[in-house]
Amino acid sequence: MTDTTPPATAPTAAPTRRQQLRLDTTAEIKRVALALLAEGGPDAISLRAIAREMRMTAGALYSYYATRDDLITALTSDMYTALVDRAEAARDAHPTEAPAARLRAWGEAFRAWAVDHPAGFRLVYGDPVRGYRVPEGGAAPEAASRACAGLTGLVAAAWPPPGADADEYAWDDFDPGLANLVQEKFPGLPPAAVALALRVWGRMHGLVALEVYGHLRSQTRDPARLYRAELRDLARSLGLGD
Amino acid sequence: MTDTTPPATAPTAAPTRRQQLRLDTTAEIKRVALALLAEGGPDAISLRAIAREMRMTAGALYSYYATRDDLITALTSDMYTALVDRAEAARDAHPTEAPAARLRAWGEAFRAWAVDHPAGFRLVYGDPVRGYRVPEGGAAPEAASRACAGLTGLVAAAWPPPGADADEYAWDDFDPGLANLVQEKFPGLPPAAVALALRVWGRMHGLVALEVYGHLRSQTRDPARLYRAELRDLARSLGLGD
DNA sequence: GTAAAGATTGAACGCCGCGTAGTTTCAACA
DNA sequence: TGTTGAAACTACGCGGCGTTCAATCTTTAC
Incomplete structure (x- = not known):
């Protein structure tokens, strides 16, 4: 069941499953941030609040946004x-x-x-x-x-x-x-x-x-x-x- | 030289020296706050920043503004x-x-x-x-x-x-x-x-x-x-x- | 199956904020 | 001169923030 592995000839073109998840998470971060924004105003956007909402830790967000x-x-x-x-x-x-x-x-x-x-x-x-x-x-x-x-x-x-x-x-x-x-x-x-x-x-x-x-x-x-x-x-x- | 002391018949009407100083300080607090506002925007107004600027401590400001x-x-x-x-x-x-x-x-x-x-x-x-x-x-x-x-x-x-x-x-x-x-x-x-x-x-x-x-x-x-x-x-x- | 790469954690650091005590200083008044 | 009382100070408590880092878990790749 491994003969159909996609050729690794295009390492950057293939949307790896991992990359897809990464994109999803990035989108969710933005979605949560927008929800917080709508609820509590601009100052409610904090990495900790976003992480809390997503059941993550603040540090993990740094994989998606540098700052x-x-x-x-x-x-x-x-x-x-x-x-x-x-x-x-x-x-x-x-x-x-x-x-x-x-x-x-x-x-x-x-x-x-x-x-x-x-x-x-x-x-x-x-x-x-x-x-x-x-x-x-x-x-x-x-x-x-x-x-x-x-x-x-x-x-x-x-x-x-x-x-x-x-x-x-x-x-x-x-x-x-x-x-x-x-x-x-x-x-x-x-x-x-x-x-x-x-x-x-x-x-x-x-x-x-x-x-x-x-x-x-x-x-x-x-x-x-x-x-x-x-x-x-x-x-x-x-x-x-x- | 004490015969000309103002009569204490109007205890609340007389602008005591103390009250005057208090008014001055109150005005200075506002002045400093406005300066901070002009420099750093609305968020720069903090009791601690004002106190720092006035060489006071934040707690002292609570004598002038309740909050x-x-x-x-x-x-x-x-x-x-x-x-x-x-x-x-x-x-x-x-x-x-x-x-x-x-x-x-x-x-x-x-x-x-x-x-x-x-x-x-x-x-x-x-x-x-x-x-x-x-x-x-x-x-x-x-x-x-x-x-x-x-x-x-x-x-x-x-x-x-x-x-x-x-x-x-x-x-x-x-x-x-x-x-x-x-x-x-x-x-x-x-x-x-x-x-x-x-x-x-x-x-x-x-x-x-x-x-x-x-x-x-x-x-x-x-x-x-x-x-x-x-x-x-x-x-x-x-x-x-x- | 195993090793590399990526994602996530948890704790920590440093900073800042508001507000509240208890204590000390000091000027005004009698 | 002694008393008084307001104002200022020190020291906390509590909370939140962004950010970093080594360690851990998970997925991917070979």
């Missing part, structure tokens, strides 16, 4: 990517001919995700975990670029907006990566569109951040309604019909 | 009050006849304060310190009400806005305290104005929050310019001339 910050970084990337995925999907549920609907869908998805995952929102947009230092590169900046590009696309569909921006912007007013991405995907679009996209981002972010951090709930009982009105106003200000 | 949370509460109130003070002062530097200038001054002051005191901004609007539970009443909610009322006043000066809100709002859609305050200060103003004020708040908050948490600095090199444009747009959307 706690690496784990946090992975979590942040996952959350950010999930958020952008959801926003893009919501946007793409509407045809290109309905730019207003696409814009509003993006905004509503942004808020819905934040309300569904308040701790994730804090992880991505708020104070990171105590003692955590944000690394330079990685997947999180990539997700941010995706978000900016997506918003710029929504702005591009409405370009030029009615209130013509008298301000002049240059491409090097922005992050080179983002500028290149936009110039490539939307040729002919002026840099002022990126500025407008960032403002749109801020406008979508404001009410959601206030709500997630509990500052709206003590003032009004229906933040969703406020946000809907804000999005309607936003689309209108971009010259997109209702 | 750490009380100190945090006091700090938050101070910061929030300072923010609203600054916004109100900036607004009042312009005459009532220039509502657009008043609105923009409020917004610019809001951002300027946040950029000057990023840690304070996080303390007020972001994640509070680890393990800290926001108390029910106190000065912080009062400052929030002041902020809302101030914004409502700015909205009232532009009422009704051009894009007539078709939405109907009722007074009990909002916090009773805020509703009463607004009805008292601006009689005749419909509740929809409060909704608009909250949206204005969110709009001012969005870009500032992104900037303070570092999400804007990696995208553009001049957040102030974006914010200025946003405020201009905001005033325009309220029907206030430039």
